[in-house]
Amino acid sequence: MKPARKAPLQRKTQVTFVVRHQVKDGLASQYEAWLRQIMARAAAYQGHLGVQVVRPPAGGHEYVTIVRFASQEDADRWASSSDRRNLIQAVRELLEGNDEIEILSGIDFWFTPESPTQRRPVRWKQWLITTSVIWPLTMVVPAAFSPLFSHFPAIGKWGIDQGIVAATIVALVVYIVMPAYVKAVSGWLFRSG
Numbered sequence: 001m002k003p004a005r006k007a008p009l010q011r012k013t014q015v016t017f018v019v020r021h022q023v024k025d026g027l028a029s030q031y032e033a034w035l036r037q038i039m040a041r042a043a044a045y046q047g048h049l050g051v052q053v054v055r056p057p058a059g060g061h062e063y064v065t066i067v068r069f070a071s072q073e074d075a076d077r078w079a080s081s082s083d084r085r086n087l088i089q090a091v092r093e094l095l096e097g098n099d100e101i102e103i104l105s106g107i108d109f110w111f112t113p114e115s116p117t118q119r120r121p122v123r124w125k126q127w128l129i130t131t132s133v134i135w136p137l138t139m140v141v142p143a144a145f146s147p148l149f150s151h152f153p154a155i156g157k158w159g160i161d162q163g164i165v166a167a168t169i170v171a172l173v174v175y176i177v178m179p180a181y182v183k184a185v186s187g188w189l190f191r192s193g
Helices: 028-043 072-079 082-094 106-110 123-151 160-184
Strands: 015-022 048-054 062-069 100-105
Touching (some): 015 072, 028 062, 062 072
Antiparallel strands (some): 015 100, 048 062
């Protein structure tokens, strides 16, 4: 009997679940009690990686809660859970309007400021950064693989070679280049204008 094959490991993209609440004047202490309750409940869900709360400055009313999950499935599980639904229902009377939810992953996540009080970079900067990462890779990676494709014609066939090149470029962008690059240019990237 052959041993069972292990399923290949799949790397999941972390997801950031950002919630904004405008708390009615004078109800911040009640909201804080509710916040402790929902944070404890979310922490019990599979894939929960942590939470950060940005409280409003003096005189302000907007709370921003950032919850990180290991995958989109984990974030969806929490977002659609009866636990969250019931807790949101319980807090409605403390809020001005509904809760605003933003779920970020992949490329959006790269351009999310470290501080929720910062604005997301303008689109032209996101385009410029992304292009300046991908453009050189589209020149270097195919050239690096060319000897391999020549030596092994089966993987150098049209379609297969482009798939290998594309997968390599995406892996380099996602796991190595983009995180370091965005961090290096963050001063310029997140500056207004």
